[in-house]
Amino acid sequence: MKVLIAKPGLDGHDRGAKVVAQALRDAGLEVVYTGLKRTPQEIVQEAIQEDVDVVGLSILSGAHLLLTRRVIEGLRAAGADDIDVVVGGTIPPRDIAALKDVGASAVFPMGTALSDVVAGFQTQTRPRGGHDA
């Protein structure tokens, strides 16, 4: 299982991204981290290049709806919509449903236990090209 932890947009807060990356690595997943301030297009390219199963977006700037939509649209346009997208960060409760509407398969707002985040990734992650893809 391979995941890309990504920081889209201009937000410079990477504590959560790096903590989740370490926890996923300890849980036995292969983890790639983009570093800060990547554009949605750069994230789409890296996800495809690295052939990941899941992209985890970490957004604390409030711009999560737009950035998540851009990444999901980019993956679709590139024919890579079998890559799941999950989102974590500073996300008010009212936006969780909206993120799922644009195609996020899981949302981890502030306050989500780390073990729940890891479990959330593991349930998203499924063999590529499998029956349910």
Place this chain on the structure above:
Amino acid sequence: MRDVKLHAGIPVKPVYGPEDLAGRDVEADVGRPGEYPFTRGIHPAMYRERLWTMRQYIGFGTPAETNGRFKYLMAHGQDALNVAFDLPTQLGLDSDDPRAEGEVGRVGMAVDTLADMEEAFAGIPLDRVSVSLTINGMAAPITAMYYAVAERQGAPAERVVTTPQNDILKEFVARGTWVYPVEPSLRLVADLIEFSARHYPRSNPVSVCGYHIREAGCTTAQEMAYGLCIAAAYVELMLARGMAVDDFAPRLSFNFTCWGKIFEEVAKFRAGRRLYARMMRERFGAANPKSWMFRSLIGGGGSAFTAQEPENNIVRGAYIALAAALSGAQTMALPTYDEAYTIPSAKAQLIALRTMQICAEESGAADTADPLGGSYYVEALTNAMEERIVAEMTAVERMGGIVEAVKTGAIQAEVARQAYLYEQALATGAVPKVAMNCHVGDGASESERELELYAFDAKVADAQLARLARVRRERDGRAVTAALRRLTEEARGSTNLMPAILECVKAYATLGEINRAMKDVFGEHKEPVKF
């Protein structure tokens, strides 16, 4: 009996007594408030002479909206401002830059040109109000705009009191609003310090931050250690320019966080003041007592708050305010109880301000200087904290010094490692958090409940874009081009860039244009990605 260990790794005994201070020269270590080495605070009578400044971090939307919120808080007794800028501004992107989409006015005020800063401070007399500018990568141009606004208001330069954060080293470690590579970024920090020291004697041209590094995950001792290493790096930078230490050191200031573990925080600040005083006097040879003083904003840390049962954060904020007061803060700010969800609502900001006011007026914490001084526990803990801080500073030296550690990413990796350790301590309950990992109530129903949250208005961006277009249309294009060309040319050399930046600003060049003029010469920072 259960073991107690502080975030800095210091074990806590169930009781302390005179034996814990045996062998120490208490008079030399502790002394009196207002006297070297300032363990007990930098002023002889502390808050009896002057209360801490209350400075909530504010800014959102357009400059006009932010101006309104400034005036609202000032009407409720806040006596100084701390400006939040949106991310495009912090990174030198104009509001109409494609990369700014969705971020304009979101986490702070949008600033494209001098016209925005004029509007933000309209009706706020800059010769009387002190203003912190939370700006780093773009500190030089934004502070230039501030100086230009003050000048146009008729405020004499010697009465302008502003504190641009201007601490780029910590941006590379945490927070991430770097733009240029490390060396040219340091040049801009030094240019602003030097220019301000010469022309704006009451401005504090850098605020050295441990705050964001701790909020990113490091321990209390590391926060102080890294902050002191960064301060020393800036001092060396200015000395290398030929400035005398006492020409700029009295205006160096600090910005540190504070959580609700009261005695650990108090010990951190008491030890930090002592170490800074000794470093400035003994290592750098400063002779002016003001150069020895660790003057700090103590801002409560949002990382100490929880998303669960957010109203409990109001109580946490009160303990943080008490800890900051007992730590000898010059300036105080508090996070708001709704931080886990979005930027603060007006109501949450007012509660934070009221919390500091209640601490100041009702708690008695401001009645006497360093009320915890002489406590066996606090003095022993201060000594233990000092040892830990020194050990962490030595660890930075082993990484090749703070500048090298930032370039290689060694320090970023250590902060991330500590963040993960802390998260694991939360998961096991080793660090207790009420309603999160102990005394957990009906969490589901709590999280269902809607708070009264700040709602971002997407129309903000439209207004800002229209404003920017108007300024571009109405300005003298030839003056802008000439000023930008001068800036690029001077960036290739080694002169202080502030006069050239001021010329650009006054010609209404945009922040994005000024940024590009320098980026053409400096290039962009490549982040060492490690976790």
